[in-house]
Amino acid sequence: MKNxxxxxxxxxxxxxxxxxxxxxxxxxPVMASLALFTDPGAMRPWAFLTYPWAVPGNGNALFFYLLMGLWLWGIGGQLERATNARTYIVLWLGAALVHGLTYSVVAQGMKEVFLAGPGLPIAFFAVYLGGRYPQQAISFFGVIPMTMKIVAILVAVLTFFGYGTGAPMLGLAAVAPLALAWGLGSRQWQLHPGRSRADIKFERKKEAEFDQFRDEVRRREMEREEKERLRRLFESSLDDGDDSAKSR
Known part of the structure; x- marks a missing residue:
């Protein structure tokens, strides 16, 4: 990860x-100060943006936290390459804020309900990419091949059951902002004054084709760099073998 x-x-x-x-x-005090508690008496204004960093320090969370980190590395990396720094940061903070507001409103009156962990902003990233590149093929967790559209649907389903088990309304609160993610990713909710619908669709198609071409070029560059690295490693091992043979 050096470069x-x-x-x-x-x-x-x-x-x-x-x-x-x-x-x-x-x-x-990290968990309590960063988590978003829905009880008005315990709610802190900054928690609407900081709850993704609030995690319980226990062994049960470690495995799922590692999986979430791997998922963020793949999804977040693709989003970072496809957009720019400002868009990336705005999407992360905006996702945290919208999810936090929706969740806290729906959870009013429920006891001992709080929001913590980066799961919802990461889900927002995934659905945003699903809307932007619905037909792009990827390997889900590097194993199961599917399109980004299917990934977005799976993420929405997992989000609903993950946050709504025993409380379906909380599941709906967690999923509702993902519709915004899809709309932003597919560019359906952007304003284009003075332009025809056909022109907008054509431009979106060309942008998607260019993004896919750019990703393919980067993938081939990475493959070429990896082959070059292996070639040098192989040549280095041969040189070491020759040197050891001469020393004998």
Whole structure:
């Protein structure tokens, strides 16, 4: 990762990892100060943006936190390459804010309900990319081949059951902002004054084709760099073998 092409995603992962480690400190106030509590008496204004960094410091959360980190590395990296730093940051903070507001409104009156962890902003990223590149083929967690549209649907379903088990309204609150993510990604909710619908569709198609072409070029460049690295490694091993043979 020394020459990472996705520094924002790397920095985000590092910050989440630091928050997770700090949460293991006995009597650490990190979880309570960053989490979004829906009780008006315990609610803090900044928590609408900080709850993704609030994680419980226990072993049960470690495995799922690692999986979420891998998922963020893939999805966040693709989003970072497809957009720019400002869009990336606005989407992350906007997703956290919209999810937090929706969740807190629906959860009013429910006892001991709070929002913590980066799951919802990451889901927002995934659905945004699904709307932007619905037909792009990827490997889900590097194993199951499917299109980004199917990934977005699966993410929405998992989000509903993950946050709504035993409380379906909370599941709906978690899923509702994902419709915004899809609309933004597919560019259906952007204003285009003075332009025909056909022109807008044609421009979106050309943009999608260019984005796919750019991703393919980058993928081939990475493959070429990896082959070159392996070639040099192989030649180096041959040189070492020749040197050892001469020394004998």
């Amino acid at each position: 990472s092409s996705q520094p924002l995603t790397l920095g985000l992962l590092v910050s989440l990892a630091v928050a997770f480690v700090v949460s293991w400190i006995p009597n650490s």
